[in-house]
Amino acid sequence: MATESQSRSASPPFISLPLVLGGFMLLAGASYGALIWAPTESTMGLIQRIFYFHVSSAWTGFVAFTMVFIGSVAYLKTRALKWDWLSVASAEVGVVFFSIVLVTGPIWAKPVWGIWWTWDARLTSSFLLWVLFVSYLILRTLVDEPERRALVAAVFGIFATLDIPLVYFSIWWFRTQHPQPVIGDGGSLDPRMWRVLLLSWAAMLWVMALLIRVRYRLEATRAEVDALRMQEARGD
């Protein structure tokens, strides 16, 4: 018994210091790059600098949603609950990153376009994507039994992620038939801007991995607590 409790207390903490420090350094570097080092965009001015966080958050959100797909398929194949924990952690973090996209977008659009929002192809699809995964999270809250929840969430998760490309294609074709203001990155990016964007993406991916890790451990702990409660209720 003693060894068991020892091994449990010796399990690694939720977040290790080097991981957090690494994330801070990457974020600091990305902020310095985005706010100071990158050249100011000629027509939009300073507000364009939000682009580094906006675009990298969107890319990171896509990575997180892809992990929902991987987790869902793996759960259906293996029935190991750890894959379900990965799915829920990724979905939540993906929703957070897409919330950043949906908030930073209008902040940028107001001074540049003069309006907070337009039903442009990319805006509409990002919005729909966000709604799709919020539905996924709501579905999870409405099923209590862990295996059942994992199963229905996996099925819906697969449908939702397969829907992403369809959403993008349909809205893109739809909007190109009806001319709309086009997001202006038709020209080529300054190489320094590219470097800052990629650094921001690296920082966001690091934060994503960190958050998913914490959320995954939380889910694992919850499952453990539930199992212990069940054990006690049975009187073992």
Added chain:
Amino acid sequence: MSLAQSTGVILAKELKTEFRSRELLGTTLVFVLIIIVLFSFTFNPTASESRRFGPGLLWLAFLFAGSLMLQPSFLREQANDTLSALRLAPIDPFSILAAKMAANFLFLLLVEVILLPVFAVLYNIAILPVLPQLVLVLALGTVGLATTGTVFSAVAAQARLRELLLPLLLLPVLAPVLIASTEATIGILRDPSELSLVWLTFLVAFDVIFLTTAWLVGEYLLEE
């Protein structure tokens, strides 16, 4: 028993259950009618506006109808736990899902075909010359609606707040179908009428992708 045979038997059972009471069909018909009437209050349709906005309203009404009509598909089985009985049968479990999809497809298509002339009269749209194209788009869009809707109805049946949950799951996933079928219908009703191959292909792609997915993951859903 082969997949086709068992699907056929269960489909016959679904149709028999519904046509004994016809309550689902009747209620859905009236529901769509109500939506169509209410839409007329939100804008005062002239003939040219009807051609432009009508198809979108019609498809939105069908989508709402579907998200309510597909609800009982699995709930009906819960009352007497008949789903367990179906599962015990020595048949491919996918045939249960396939039969329910086929039944829902037929119910929805029936509602749509009945309501199409009503809609045409109310919104002054000439549909007779373009009927075959319209029915093709209706059928393709309805396959997508029935496929995803039946799967999500099985998902929602296992959750709390299921009446609210099904539209919540279904409508965002079906947004591409709404866009594609609305745009295809607008093209057909335009003067001169044209059948958009892009949107037809898109609808076929949507149907194939989600039919395949339903076939791959569907049996897991029916597990106890």
